[in-house]
Amino acid sequence: MEVTGIRSACIAPIRGVREVVGAVTLGRSERTEPFTTDDMLLTEDIARRAGLALDNARLYERQRRVAETMQRHLLPQLPTVPGLEMRACYVPAPDASQVGGDWYDAFVMSDGTAGLVIGDVVGHDLDAAAGMAQVCNMLRAYAGELEEPPSMVLDRLDQAVARMAEPTMATVVFARVEHANGGWQLRWTNAGHPPPLLVESDGRALFLEAASGLLLGTGHRLPREDAVVPLAPGSTVLFYTDGLIESPSHALDDGLDRLSTHAADLIGQPLTAFCDRFLASVRPADNDDDVALLVLRVPG
Incomplete structure (x- = not known):
């Protein structure tokens, strides 16, 4: 004292x-x-x-x-597909409260076609991460069961999501990279997710906005569509989650513009360097969400 x-x-x-x-x-x-x-x-x-x-x-x-470990263990090793390059990365949310359900997936289906997935389960907690695990595994199972168009695979998945014990909603892009006329083409369908971005070797950028439909788990049974685009040598396709474009400080259109501008500027970089520099330059500084990025390139 x-x-x-x-x-x-x-x-x-x-x-x-x-x-x-x-x-x-x-x-x-x-x-x-x-x-x-x-x-x-x-x-x-x-x-x-x-x-x-x-x-x-x-x-x-x-x-x-627990949620972040679950996500990281579910994110796959990318397959090796002759004639294609793939890179992917996942960045967790800086704020612990924003642990969510972002994921990517890539696999080779029974007919030899590469399947690509980017998705986001609605929510930011352990329930969202658990829902992501279920949706991810069901999608892979349905895609590998039958050689069906992406729209039919997502329709099956939507019905399965409606039967899950816990109500779950998710946005998903599912695409197939197919051989066509001696080259490659992308066939995809979109369930409420931000559109993939196609960047040609000369820097021209195009958002793939076709074949867009409702997110999974709404309970509405509306027909889904497929869209197809040729992939010229040297072209790159970016699949991403909304944490890369959304920010409290700017509009969504600004985020999309920044995404396409930086992708075009970096298109000449090797794919590994491209992914690192792209994330560093595009991800908003005030972003409080996790980010998943999957990049496909047809070598020139």
Whole structure:
């Protein structure tokens, strides 16, 4: 007491669910009278609230780690497809509260065609990450079962999502990269997701806005469509989630414009360098969402 100058003190333990994690100490240096019963009750209440806040913070961080680990383990190794290059990356949200359901997938189907997927389950919590896992696995299963157009695969998936125990909604682009006339073509359908971006070798950029329909899980049964575009040598297709274009500080159109401008500027870069520099230049500084990016290139 002589060192601190405190003449009277009140100490209350900070209790967690399973253990004491600290203590609150209040001291008086100028007044000599002891703390009253009301003072001690107030100190105990402060300590109780502090313990509750610490427990919630620990639980919150544990949930964030579980969700992020789930996402990272579900994101696949990209397959090797002769005549094509692929790169992908996932960047978690900077804010723990925004752990979500963004994912990408790429696989070779039974007929040798490459399937590409980018998707986003609505929500930003562990439930969204769990829903993402289910939707991702069901889509891969349906795509590999029968050689069907992307629209029919997503129609099957939409019906399956409606039967899930927990209500789930998701946006998805599913595409097939097919041989055509000695080259390649992209056949895709879009369930409410931001449109893929096609960039030619000369820098011309085009958003693939055709074949757009409702997101999965709405309960509405509307016909889905397919669209096809040829992929010339040297062309690049970008599949991305909305965290790359949305920001509180600018309109969505501004994000899309920035996306296409930077993609055109970097099109001459090797694909690995392209992905790193593209993310660094396009992702909004005030973005609070996670980002998934899948890039396909037909070598020149």
